[in-house]
Amino acid sequence: MKKSLLYGLLISVFISCTQTKTNDESKFSPLQKLQEGNKRFAAGKPVHPDETLERLRELKKGQHPFAIVVSCSDSRVPAELVFDQGLGDIFSIRTAGNVMGDYELGSIEYAVEHLDCKLVVVMGHKDCGAIKAFIKSEGHYEHFDHIKKIIEYIESEQEEKNLESHLELHLDKAIDANIEHGLTYLKGSEPILKAFYDSKKVKIIGALYDIETGKVTFDTNTKI
Ligand SMILES: [Zn+2]
Numbered sequence: 001m002k003k004s005l006l007y008g009l010l011i012s013v014f015i016s017c018t019q020t021k022t023n024d025e026s027k028f029s030p031l032q033k034l035q036e037g038n039k040r041f042a043a044g045k046p047v048h049p050d051e052t053l054e055r056l057r058e059l060k061k062g063q064h065p066f067a068i069v070v071s072c073s074d075s076r077v078p079a080e081l082v083f084d085q086g087l088g089d090i091f092s093i094r095t096a097g098n099v100m101g102d103y104e105l106g107s108i109e110y111a112v113e114h115l116d117c118k119l120v121v122v123m124g125h126k127d128c129g130a131i132k133a134f135i136k137s138e139g140h141y142e143h144f145d146h147i148k149k150i151i152e153y154i155e156s157e158q159e160e161k162n163l164e165s166h167l168e169l170h171l172d173k174a175i176d177a178n179i180e181h182g183l184t185y186l187k188g189s190e191p192i193l194k195a196f197y198d199s200k201k202v203k204i205i206g207a208l209y210d211i212e213t214g215k216v217t218f219d220t221n222t223k224i
Contacts, residue, residue, distance in 0.1 A: 029119075030066040030067045030117075030118060030119040030203075031067075031119055031203070031205070031218065033066060033067070033083075033085075033089075034067055034069075034083045034085075034119075034121065034216070034218075035216075035218065037082075037083035037084035037085055038082060038083050038084070038214075038215065038216045040084045041081065041082055041083065041084045041214055042213060042214040042215045042216075046081075046084040047084060048084065048086065049084065049085065049086045049089075050085065050086025050087050050088060050089055051086045051087060055086060055087050055088065056087055058088075059087060059088040063088050063115060064088065064115060064116065065088060065089055065090055065091040065111065065115060065117055066089060066090075066117065066118075066119070067089075067090055067091070067117060067119045067120075067121060068090070068091045068092075068093065068108055068111045068112070068117050068119065068120045068121070069083070069090050069091070069092055069093070069120075069121045069123055070093040070094075070098050070100065070104070070108070070120065070121065070122045070123065070182060070186075071092070071093070071094055071098055071122075071123040071124075071125070071209070072094065072095070072096060072097060072098050072123075072124070072125055072128055072130065073094045073095055073096045074096070074125060074128065074129065074211075076125070076211045077094075077123070077125050077209060077211070079092045079094075079123070080092070082209060082214070082216060083216070091107075091108075091111040091115065091117055093107055093108060095150075096129070096130040096147075096150050097128060097130025097131060097134070097150055097153070097154055097178065098122065098123070098124060098178070098179075098182055099130075099150055099153045099154065100182060100185060100186075101153075105186075105189055105193070108120060108186065108193065109192040109193060112192065112193065112196055112202055113192055113196075117202070118201065118202050118203065119202065119203050119205070120186060120193075120202060120203070120204045120205075121205055121206075121207050121218075122179055122182035122183050122186065122204070122205075122206050122207070123179075123206075123207040123208070123209055123216065124175045124176070124178055124179040124182075124206075124207075124208055124209070125175070125208065125209040125210070125211055126172070126175065126208065126209070126210050126211055126212070127171070127211055128171075128175055128178075130150055130151075130154065131154065131171060131174050131175050131178055132171060133147070133150075133151055134151050134154040134155060134160070134174065135171060135174055137151050137155075139155065154178060157177065157178065157181040158181070158184075159177035159178070159180045159181040159184070160174060160177045160178065160181070162177070163177055175208070176208070179206045179207075179208065180206065182206070183204055183205075183206050186204050187204055205218060205219065206218070206219050207219065
């Protein structure tokens with residue numbers, strides 16, 4: 001085969017591969033991208049996309065993450081790994097027990113308003129230490145540290161109050177209630193998120209991550 005013909009062939013194969021990748025990516029919604037990425041992660045077959053220096057250089061022009069993920073600071077819950085995404089893909093908000101206040105809200109508003117993110121996922125996880133601490137405290141956390149603030153926040157969530165007494169409180173139910181609280185909190189947050197959510201410019205959905213299997217279960221009806 002002549003050299004020029006070989007080069008031509010290689011170039012056309014490269015172009016068709018690039019086009020296929022682009023087409024594949026564009027046909028997925030933000031939610032589907034997360035779902036597909038999590039399938040790869042949970043199957044032990046991550047492709048680790050968007051981790052190159054080239055990608056980083058591309059992003060110098062500006063970031064356009066396709067999703068905001070609010071999740072726990074727990075070291076087993078990194079959104080980029082769990083959803084097999086890379087640089088510039090996910091706008092990540094993480095606090096213990098995925099509790100949210102003004103700083104977290106401001107960060108989410110920025111990504112929705114200025115980075116054009118159209119999906120917010122509130123992702124709780126099984127066996128969450130923050131929720132466990134809340135249950136264990138039975139309404140009387142005895143230490144005067146800043147962890148107390150997190151426990152008190154979870155305690156103040158109406159969704160947790162709607163459950164049975166602390167003694168009967170089941171961890172999984174408390175985790176679900178915490179996710180539900182996050183969703184209600186964001187959907188009602190004035191002035192930005194409520195307006196974007198009500199006018200269907202942004203989707204806000206709940207998810208539960210299983211730290212044993214690596215699987216994320218999404219609930220598009222918000223009830224977990
Ligand atoms: Zn946690």
